[in-house]
Amino acid sequence: MPHFSPAALTELEALLGARLVTTAADRALHGRNETHFPPLPPDAVAYPETTAEVAALMAICARHGVPVQGWGAGTSLEGHALALNGGVTVDFARMAQVLEVRGEDMVARIQPGITREALNTELRATGLFFPVDPGANASLGGMASTRASGTTAVRYGTMRDNVLALEVVLADGRVIRTGTAARKSSAGYDLTALFVGAEGTLGLITELTLRLHGQPEAVSAAVCAFPAMGPAVQAVIATIQSGIPMARIEFVDAATVAAFNARDNAGMPEQPHLLVEFHGSPAAVAEQAERFGEIVAEAGGEGFRWASRPEERAALWRMRHNAYYACLALRPGATAWVTDVCVPISRLAEAVEETRADIAASIIPGPILGHVGDGNFHAILLVEPGNEAEIAAAKGLSARMADRALRLGGTVTGEHGIGMGKLDYMAREHGAGWDVMGQIKRALDPAGLLNPGKTVRGN
Numbered sequence: 053m054p055h056f057s058p059a060a061l062t063e064l065e066a067l068l069g070a071r072l073v074t075t076a077a078d079r080a081l082h083g084r085n086e087t088h089f090p091p092l093p094p095d096a097v098a099y100p101e102t103t104a105e106v107a108a109l110m111a112i113c114a115r116h117g118v119p120v121q122g123w124g125a126g127t128s129l130e131g132h133a134l135a136l137n138g139g140v141t142v143d144f145a146r147m148a149q150v151l152e153v154r155g156e157d158m159v160a161r162i163q164p165g166i167t168r169e170a171l172n173t174e175l176r177a178t179g180l181f182f183p184v185d186p187g188a189n190a191s192l193g194g195m196a197s198t199r200a201s202g203t204t205a206v207r208y209g210t211m212r213d214n215v216l217a218l219e220v221v222l223a224d225g226r227v228i229r230t231g232t233a234a235r236k237s238s239a240g241y242d243l244t245a246l247f248v249g250a251e252g253t254l255g256l257i258t259e260l261t262l263r264l265h266g267q268p269e270a271v272s273a274a275v276c277a278f279p280a281m282g283p284a285v286q287a288v289i290a291t292i293q294s295g296i297p298m299a300r301i302e303f304v305d306a307a308t309v310a311a312f313n314a315r316d317n318a319g320m321p322e323q324p325h326l327l328v329e330f331h332g333s334p335a336a337v338a339e340q341a342e343r344f345g346e347i348v349a350e351a352g353g354e355g356f357r358w359a360s361r362p363e364e365r366a367a368l369w370r371m372r373h374n375a376y377y378a379c380l381a382l383r384p385g386a387t388a389w390v391t392d393v394c395v396p397i398s399r400l401a402e403a404v405e406e407t408r409a410d411i412a413a414s415i416i417p418g419p420i421l422g423h424v425g426d427g428n429f430h431a432i433l434l435v436e437p438g439n440e441a442e443i444a445a446a447k448g449l450s451a452r453m454a455d456r457a458l459r460l461g462g463t464v465t466g467e468h469g470i471g472m473g474k475l476d477y478m479a480r481e482h483g484a485g486w487d488v489m490g491q492i493k494r495a496l497d498p499a500g501l502l503n504p505g506k507t508v509r510g511n
Contacts, residue, residue, distance in 0.1 A: 054095035055138050060116035064098065064140070067108050071099040071146070082141045086376075087129050087390050088435070088446075089472065094121070094135035101146045103219060103227060103258040110256065111225030113140060113501060121503045122252040124194030125167060127186075129390050130471030132198060132251050136505035142256060144193055150174045151259070158264045159216060159233050164193020164257050171262075180264040183208035186467065187373040193257045198469040199249030203300045203372065206292070206425030207331065208265060210467070215248050219259035223497040233261055246492070251469055252503040254496045268299070268331035272341055273365045276348050277323045277355040281305060281408055281420075284324040285401040287351040288424045292397055294347065296340050300329040301425035302372055305408065308419040311378035316371045321355065327372055329365070372421075379419045379432045389433040389446040391473075393457035394466025397427050403460055404429060407453055414445045428466030470507045478508075 054061055054074060064072050073079075074096045083093025100106045113120050119139030126133060135141055148165035155178050162171060167189045172181050186195060186202035194200075196218070201210035208214070217231030230243035247254055278284035288301055304312070305324050312318040326348070330340045345356065359365045371378075380388055395403045404420065411418040411431065422429025431453060433446040454464040454477050464477040478486045486508070493500075493508045 056095060056118045056140075057116055060112060060118050061096070063112045063116075064096070064109065067105065067112065068098055068100065071101075073097045073099070082123055082126070082133075082143065083135060084126065085129075085131055085134060086127055087131075088387050089131040089134060092131075092134035092136055094141040095138045096140050097123075098140050098142050099146050100142060100144070103221065106142065106221045106256055106258050107225045107227050109140070109142065110221050110223065114224050114499065117499060117501065119501050119504050120256070122164075122193065122197065122256050124165065124191030124197075125189065127188035127190045128194065128198055128471065129468045130465075130473035132469060132471040132503070132506060133194075134472070136472065139501075144191065147258065148191075153178060153180075153264075154233070155180060157233055158266075159261055160264055161259065161261050162192060163259060164196075165191050167191050168195065175264065178264075179267050181267050182214070182262055183265050184211055184214055187376075192260060192262070196248050196257055196260055197250065197252050199467070201423065201426070201428070201467045203302055203369070203423055205423060205428075205467075206301055207297060207299045212245065212248055214263045215244060215260055216263055217261035218244050218247055218257055220247055220255035220257055222255045223499070223502050227258075228255075231261065235263075249469070251471065251507045253493060253507045254502065256502070270334040270337045271299075271329065271331055271362075271365065272337050273300075273327070273329040273359045273368055274341070275320065275325050275327050275355075275357050275359075275368065276353045277321050277325050278351065278353045279323060281324045281404055282401055283351040283353065284326055285404050285424065287326065287347055287353060289397055289400060290347045290351070291344060292425060294343065296343055296347075297330075297332070298328060298340070298344075298425055299331040300327070300369075301423075302327040302421070303404075303424040303429065304372070304375065304421040305419055307382070307417060308375055308379060308421045311375065311382050311419060312371055315374070315378040315381055318371060326353070327368065329369075375419075375421055376432060379434065382419070383417060383434040383436075385436070386434040387437050389435060389450055390430060390468070391433070391450040391453055392422070392428060392430040392466050392468045393453050393462060393464060394426070394428040395457050395460045395462030399460040399462070400424060400427050400429075403456055403462070406456055407431060410449060410452055414449055416442050416445050416449075418449065423466075426466070427462065472506060475507070475509070
């Protein structure tokens, strides 16, 4: 039986019928997470099918003081979707349709539960695609809520750059629309940008209008090895500063390569590597690859392996996207503290080298990898469950990564978001700006019902 009032339960059951679920199994499924946070199940799980149902649900919960959090694919890494105060988790799995594709405008209007892979499958015949690729097959509503990015952000931008408009249900049940399908506007406050990255603390996204891009005529990908981390990162900096339009430029350290070899039989020398991809016309791709090869040679890189066939490229990026699981397999039974930071490109080598030395001096392993084309990198800190010394070491490493990023003029998270895990850094990064965020939260959600305990301390 849910902890909230019988009256609220009765109204929610009348609204949704069998699509309001309180079984232990379903609640447990929605209380899990991808990393180290303990299970925090909701009291009930709702499966709405329309915006009207979401609005009615939110109005009921507002009247009865029931906390509400959204749920997409459950792949977030900072506990974003966990029911810290119980209440109702709204699972958008039944709102996963492509509502409209306007090829001439290069936009798509979608529901929040559709995943990025499913959307691109729908778009195959149009010559268009949606480029934001965080690795996990996340829902696009969740990706907007966390302002996700990923491997292609260096060329195509993040969710912030590719969400044109939203439909949002507010804490009191009102439905608003933000933005338009136009490519720009100077009409008032940018409410779309406000909700993109708000992590469900200001409203529930029920529809998105997304910017699409043309499928590239030619694609080429490659991997190359470096004798040490420093030269690999310097090659990234030189590539970006030279203006080569990389579609992807990823970094993995020697420990991550060892994980690839063990899991995927990659046959890569256990050294730091860059994984790159070029998009464009055949001539442009060839020119970009040649210029990049010159930079790599100057930095001491070697062993170029080109993946020109589609199946080879798919295998390469599938291996990169599964790096988290490959790294977990390096230490069977371990759990992972996964953390990310982002720094200005000019400080990237310093940040990565200091982080590597810090991990090497600790009692736990921690492979490093990331989307270094935009200064964003991750550490996967492998910890034995229940080992307090190792847990303390992981917390210390994560805290020092955040401190380092701020010292170097960056941010404590480039794409994972704040959730529960990085609340303690928000005041340091934003100063009085974090107080302003709290004021916005109180204005739109005065009872603090939307995803409480995440992102802000607004109540």
